[in-house]
C-alpha cells in the first residue's frame with residue numbers, strides 16, 4: 001500500500017477494431033463513413049464493418065444512435081444481419097495546418113463501428129445491369145416477394161426504410177435477398193487523420209473508386225426511387241416505401257441496359273407512363289403498379305395488399321389469407 005502511483009499520463013488508446021479484426025479490403029467510402037471487409041481474429045469469420053464519424057452536434061449524434069438501436073433489434077431473413085456496434089474515441093491528432101505557419105489544430109473525433117453480416121459484392125443495382133439479356137420472370141418475382149417481406153417486417157416494427165433502391169438491396173452469400181442501408185454519406189468530409197482502417201499500413205481505402213463508393217452518376221439515383229412527398233419535404237408515412245417498391249418491381253420485370261435508359265424509364269414511371277409494351281406484357285402488374293406509384297399515399301397498397309395482388313398471390317403461403325382491410329391501411 002506504500003506504492004506511489006507513478007503518473008504515467010492517460011492510458012494508451014487501444015482500438016477494439018484493430019484488436020479484434022484484420023481488415024481485408026475496402027468495400028466503400030464516403031464523407032463520414034467507410035466500410036471494410038474484415039476477418040475476426042477469434043472466430044475467423046469475415047464480416048462487414050461500417051465506421052461512421054459521429055457528427056459534432058448532440059442532436060445529430062442522437063439520431064445516428066437511434067438508427068443503430070433500431071437496426072440492432074431487426075431480425076428477419078431478408079434484412080442484413082446485425083452483430084455488434086461500439087464507439088471509439090481515438091486520441092486527438094495534432095497536425096500543422098498549412099494555412100498559417102504556426103497554426104496547429106487538434107482533431108478529436110468519435111467513431112461508431114457497426115459489425116454486420118458480409119454480403120456478396122454486387123448489389124441488386126449491379127445484378128440488374130448484369131442480367132439484362134436473360135432474366136427469368138419467376139426468379140425476379142420471387143426476389144421481389146422477398147424484398148416485400150423484408151419491408152413488411154420493417155413496417156410491422158413501426159419503422160420506415162425511407163431509402164429503398166437497388167443499391168440498398170444486397171444478397172447474402174447463399175443468394176438470399178438482404179435489404180439494408182448500404183449507403184455512406186457522400187459529401188467528402190475531410191478524411192480523419194486517425195484511420196483505424198489501415199493498421200498495418202497496407203489495407204487502406206484509396207482515393208480511387210471502390211465498388212460501393214457513390215459516384216456522381218450514383219448520385220443521380222439518390223432521389224430517383226424516392227416518393228414525391230419525401231422529395232417535396234411533405235409529411236410522410238410508411239407508404240413512401242411502397243412507392244419505391246413499385247419502381248423496383250418495374251426494374252425487375254423490365255430490363256434496362258444503361259443508366260440513361262434507367263433514368264428515362266423511371267422518370268416516366270413517376271408520371272405513370274409505362275414503357276412501350278409493358279402493359280401488354282404485364283397487364284396485372286400494371287394494375288398493381290398504378291396503385292403503388294400513386295401520388296396519393298393512401299391509394300398505395302400496404303405490403304399485405306401487394307402480396308395479396310394477383311401477380312404475387314401465387315408466391316404466398318396459401319394457408320394464410322390476408323384480410324381485405326389490411327390491403328391499404
Ligand SMILES: Cc1ccc2cc(-c3c(C)ccc(C(=O)c4c(-c5ccccc5)n(C)n(-c5ccccc5)c4=O)c3N)ccc2n1
Pocket residue numbers: 027035048049050052064065067068071074079080114115116117118119120121122161170179180181182212
Ligand atoms: C459486400 C458488402 C458491402 C457493404 C456492406 C455493408 C453492410 C452494413 C454495415 C457494415 C453496417 C450497417 C449497414 C446497414 O444496413 C445500416 C442500416 C440498416 C437499415 C435497414 C435495415 C438494416 C440495417 N442502418 C439503419 N444504418 C445506419 C446506421 C446509423 C445511421 C444511419 C444508418 C446502417 O448503416 C450495412 N448494410 C453490411 C454488409 C455489406 N456487405
